[in-house]
Amino acid sequence: MNPVLGYVAIAAVTIATALIGFFGLRISRTTQDFYVASRTVRPWWNASAIGGEYLSAASVLGIAGLILLQGAGGLWFPIGYTAGYLMLLLFVAAPLRRSGAYTIPDFTGARLESRLVRRLTTVLVILIGWFYIVPQLQGAALTIRITTGLPSWMGAAAVSIIVGLIVAAGGMRSITFVQAFQFWLKLTAIAVPAVLLLITVGRDGGPGVDPAVAFPAALGPASLDVYSTVSLVIALLLGTMGLPHVLVRFYTNPDGAAARRTTLIVLGLLSVFYIFPTVIGLLGRALAPELASPGEADALVLLLPGMVIGGMLGDVLTALVIAGAFGAFLSTSSGLVVSLAGVISQELAGGSVRGFRIAAIASSLVPLAVALVLEPGGLAGSVGLVFAFTASTLCPVLVLGIWWRGLTARGAVAGMLGGGLFCGAAILLGPLLAAAGGWPAWLQAALAQPAAWTVPLAFALTVVVSRLDRRRAPRGADRVLARLHAPEAAA
Amino acid sequence: MSEGVRPQRVRVTAPRPGEPIAAPAEHPSIERSDTATVYVRSLIRSQLRLAIICASGFIVSLGMLWAVLAAAPALEAVVVAGAPVSWLLLAFGAYPAILAFAVIFVVASTRNEAGYRSLMSADPES
Numbered sequence: 001m002n003p004v005l006g007y008v009a010i011a012a013v014t015i016a017t018a019l020i021g022f023f024g025l026r027i028s029r030t031t032q033d034f035y036v037a038s039r040t041v042r043p044w045w046n047a048s049a050i051g052g053e054y055l056s057a058a059s060v061l062g063i064a065g066l067i068l069l070q071g072a073g074g075l076w077f078p079i080g081y082t083a084g085y086l087m088l089l090l091f092v093a094a095p096l097r098r099s100g101a102y103t104i105p106d107f108t109g110a111r112l113e114s115r116l117v118r119r120l121t122t123v124l125v126i127l128i129g130w131f132y133i134v135p136q137l138q139g140a141a142l143t144i145r146i147t148t149g150l151p152s153w154m155g156a157a158a159v160s161i162i163v164g165l166i167v168a169a170g171g172m173r174s175i176t177f178v179q180a181f182q183f184w185l186k187l188t189a190i191a192v193p194a195v196l197l198l199i200t201v202g203r204d205g206g207p208g209v210d211p212a213v214a215f216p217a218a219l220g221p222a223s224l225d226v227y228s229t230v231s232l233v234i235a236l237l238l239g240t241m242g243l244p245h246v247l248v249r250f251y252t253n254p255d256g257a258a259a260r261r262t263t264l265i266v267l268g269l270l271s272v273f274y275i276f277p278t279v280i281g282l283l284g285r286a287l288a289p290e291l292a293s294p295g296e297a298d299a300l301v302l303l304l305p306g307m308v309i310g311g312m313l314g315d316v317l318t319a320l321v322i323a324g325a326f327g328a329f330l331s332t333s334s335g336l337v338v339s340l341a342g343v344i345s346q347e348l349a350g351g352s353v354r355g356f357r358i359a360a361i362a363s364s365l366v367p368l369a370v371a372l373v374l375e376p377g378g379l380a381g382s383v384g385l386v387f388a389f390t391a392s393t394l395c396p397v398l399v400l401g402i403w404w405r406g407l408t409a410r411g412a413v414a415g416m417l418g419g420g421l422f423c424g425a426a427i428l429l430g431p432l433l434a435a436a437g438g439w440p441a442w443l444q445a446a447l448a449q450p451a452a453w454t455v456p457l458a459f460a461l462t463v464v465v466s467r468l469d470r471r472r473a474p475r476g477a478d479r480v481l482a483r484l485h486a487p488e489a490a491a
Numbered sequence: 492m493s494e495g496v497r498p499q500r501v502r503v504t505a506p507r508p509g510e511p512i513a514a515p516a517e518h519p520s521i522e523r524s525d526t527a528t529v530y531v532r533s534l535i536r537s538q539l540r541l542a543i544i545c546a547s548g549f550i551v552s553l554g555m556l557w558a559v560l561a562a563a564p565a566l567e568a569v570v571v572a573g574a575p576v577s578w579l580l581l582a583f584g585a586y587p588a589i590l591a592f593a594v595i596f597v598v599a600s601t602r603n604e605a606g607y608r609s610l611m612s613a614d615p616e617s
Contacts, residue, residue: 072581075582076581082586082589083549083553083589086545086589086593094600201573209573211573220567221580222561222577233553260600267590268590478528485538486531
């Protein structure tokens, strides 16, 4: 691949992102602007920003790669990513907006009137955020290596430095503009090549490959393992609502009803977006089976336009997808860094702007260190495990905190610790057992996709311990629940 | 934005433990009589029921899609636009259901809240 394309595309995205970020900085003046954009962002802006932030390396590169690699199993990922927002709409969107809290630890700490719960939630949010940034940086490393031929670490380092600087300089207000821009960039970057690929292939009278070879029944929808699929879907459905960068975005809606409208628009945007990586993944099965190896499959979206179309147009399309992919790493990482910096600075620095800036730099450098040490896995797969962990820790405390008066601080701690320990152990032990071999298949499956048992376990622990601890239910629970669910007075 | 319109600069910090998480001024409609408590509890129940119905509806429709694909292997042999129908159904079939349940929820939950509002305004002592 011509490295000039890569340099031009990456430089253009970075400059555009920085310009919008610094332009937005001139509007953002107060501490509220810094943290949650003064809660005055309009639903369409906000929905684009949410989409821009949510569509990560796993969505832009990982889904097509996984469809190429695993067949129909990969089709469940975009369904789960989108349906996760449906669950968020149903169970948490409006109440969380009405809570008036800035971060997840603010919410859980105030709802349960407990410092311990607040601390534990803070630790979990930071862990989840860091481990979610790592695959973004690995995606950046892959993109830099494939497109420019530079060593992998430069991509990861570039993204984390750019993100740290932009977030520290601009805060949430400018990030909202940046993210909205990134959504439309990503949609264009993947939709235009996908449509042109379809047209090219259609004009040439189809891919000229036997469908039974490109789409073998052994990898088809009917062949999928029931346990693994169900477990994956549980993780993706329930993991979304606990992701720190997703939640903080809801606080920028003016009221609960606007939070719901925003989520509805997000669902529309995501449903449209995911058509295109799916199309490229399916085309890749027919046109580029030689890329179907674990290290290379994630590069399918970057390589396919050049392979099929070629010439000037092929070059332009390649530059476009590189820009979109790089935008994905920038936007998801910056969303995560904003929410992490908010949480860390509130916990340690009393919520000052200076604390936020220092925390932003720290939150972008720690994952960089992890990304440089860890062996890169498949993008969609590693993000899937973060969803499983979030679903097993933050999802129960959020959902029960919003809907159940009987939740107690001890119940919440038991659920978060239990779910976190078991899910974390499964994530760490799974690859070890698989490598050692000789263990029963059901155990390996249970560790590879833990959500199906760790999420119910976390919910059960939370409920049982809360029931045993009934007398310590927070006295203010009724009042808080009323606040979460009663519509705001008409303005 | 002109200088005159810009609001006063306010320092915002995390809520202290035990402090209410929403500013009371935003919610003049709560913390009142017993009837108000009853109304709010019934609002919470109906919103929860609605959320659970929509979630189950979606999961059942997703399960049905999968069951159809698993029960009819013949769909693998039917090729449309170069790909088996079963792959295409799984690839694109779930999104209409997601959007449909989302719209139902937004409309119905807004109606629940409107019902609550009219109850509250019809009850002068609350």
